[in-house]
Amino acid sequence: MHTHIFENYEPNDKSSLIPLLQEVQSVYGYLPESALQEVADFVGMPLSRVYGVATFYNQFRLAPLGENIIRVCRGTACHVKNSANILLALENALNIKAGGTTRDRKFTIEVVNCIGACSIAPVMTVNDEYYGRITVKDIPNIVKKYSKAPKPKEVSITPEVGLV
């Protein structure tokens, strides 16, 4: 499933480790052990080193994720605007802790340091959709929207140029 990824990279080039892991993760949503081993063989590094890199960076995860990934921004501006409560409300609504996945694999809550949309704090994203200036009262509606519908197609945020 992920073997095509290797075609774009030179073997034994250690600098391609992080991009490779990123691509593997974009295929599976996480880093399966078997894939880690393959990446390690490809870049010519021991598995332990690859594991070291994979656990160092926040982006990589070693367990599968839910269908919908909710990212709650915990940057300074969001903190000042009470994002801690947003996170708490989400955790209560889904009955999981930040970093966890619901039992039905529908939702995963992640905490990110800053999405860079501080001007519309507090912010959270579900999959690739942004929700700015949210309050705790908005949480049930947002959760409901995604728990019913099947996973929406990834929304591309490249704007189209068009003539009407």
Next chain:
Amino acid sequence: MKSFIEKCCDECWHSLDKPCDLFVRCCTEGPLCHHDKACVEKFAFLNKQLKNIEHDLPIIFIGMGTCGLASGALKVEEAIKAELVKLNINAIIQPTGCIGYCAREVIVDVKFPGQDRISYCEVTPKIVPKLIQRVFVEKGIFKEKLLGTFGKGTPEIPNINEIPFFRHQLKVVLENCGVIDPTSIDAYIANGGFKALDKVLRLMKPNEVIKEITDSGLRGRGGAGFPTGKKWEFAYKQKTDVKYMVCNADEGDPGAFMDRSVLESDPFRVVEGILIAAYSIGASHGYIYCRAEYPLAIVRLQNTIELCKKYGLLGENILNSGFNFELKIKKGAGAFVCGEETALIASIEGKRGMPKPRPPFPAVAGLWGKPTVINNVETMANIAYIINNGAEKYASVGTASSKGTKVFALSGNIKNTGLVEVPMGTTLNDVIFKIGGGIPDDKKFKAVQIGGPSGGCLPTSVLSTEVDYESLKQVGAMMGSGGFVVMDEETCMVDVAKYFLTFIQNESCGKCVPCREGTKRMLEIIERIPKSYRNTKNKLDELQRFKGVVHLQRLGDVIRDTSLCGLGQSAANPVLSGLRYFRDEYETHLYERRCPSHVCKELLTYSIDNTICTGCGVCTKKCSSDAIIGEKAQAHYIIEDKCTRCGMCIESCRFDAITAI
């Protein structure tokens, strides 16, 4: 002719195999190699078109940076398209970047042929029909949401630069942001882009460029403020086969988003800066290390690099100067410490992003042991302006030690959130109250946090401080990358210190002991302060909080003096600046066991006002510890012993009947 890469006639010959050294000049003044009236007209017409001076159809510009998109720019675009189809109106829809006024997004500009561009703000899909009706059918101005005009202002329609938010700004880096199409290299060239690169490659030697940058007094905008010219000179003097130029776009500071905005709204300017830097130090390879959390910025950068290659501005023999440069994007993987130079290098090399002791500095031995210059995005965006306008003009703005302008990301409890660019030397007061518009809801200003986790919180008493690397350091903050988070009276400074320490603790790479262990101990001390100790039987535990605070200052000093990299060295700043300016707040927490801002939950007491409570029962469902009781349609009560003080009941109450004191 629709783009500059097309030839005006058979005599013209800029191509990748046979680059023309006058290509950039030719685009705006051309053609230069032959005299043909028809060709001159073609070029002039294309330039006018790209500058949106001459067009047949009305143009609708929509601000589509991340903040615009998050405010619903895509839905607004759809609504506009639908409305135009419905009314059978022809118009061009052109997405632009972010003009900086994020509080008033979505911003939509309309320009009719031969008229000035007029900007509207806070556009929602709901008001789109009204806007289109008023502007396109009745040919009037939609006054309700008018922002300003790009042309000459009148009493009714102010010039956009005359409205309070923009009046005190000086735009150098953000000049093109939100104005031009960030996906079009032609638009950038027509608006004076790549002129600096052209000048450098044709007329200047590397050491002359470095001298110009040194004379301009430009200092690194990433935070530490190292003179850029000096850094280049170190790398220039190294004699090796390969050198690297790296642009640091790993904007990890929570609360800073200027690099994202510049990359999304004017990516060509950054690439031009990188090219000039690479030429001066003699680098042949370069990287842009961009956060993975900025997907749109990465898309824009990829597009920029592709177009630059197509136009022969990246690759081999750039503009026939013999200068070769290859630029690649490296996506970060979410580690704050990777904003530090040596950690960033480790990350590009595919290792854990851990810093190394300096010296050797990266300018001597960096990426793969070769001389490497690492500059921040905003620094790079300044380069073209300096080359075009001269060091003297650049240095005429600013204070004695800090020249030019600085972009700040205003956020938090302030009316006009967004990106602002002010000349160095502007006072904090002006930024917060004149540009930022002050605090919303008539609340009182308490502090401004400058410089992210490495900076500090500044109170009212030092607001007359000028924006300048040294003066900010003196008052206990630092320039940082430019995060500017305003806090009102409802923000607790102990809570803010706890927040930053948690952040630092999570992001510490763990290599050096002072940072790894010191910040952990510091966090423990701070965490004890807002604890209630209601159910603690061990009195010793309760007394520990006093002991900890006694050591706080010394611990902070030791961490600062002994940590390996900037992250640790500045880790204690949020706490130390808090102790310096808000000691009374710490003391109220410690001695009186209460939080004056009603933020620290453990110290609060929750109660329901039984005259307001309708007994709807929403709070009982939200309460995670079953601490709320009451009959339906009767006033409810909170059992204090059971209450975990999560605050969910307050948030869920529709009648504001619950208070926390």
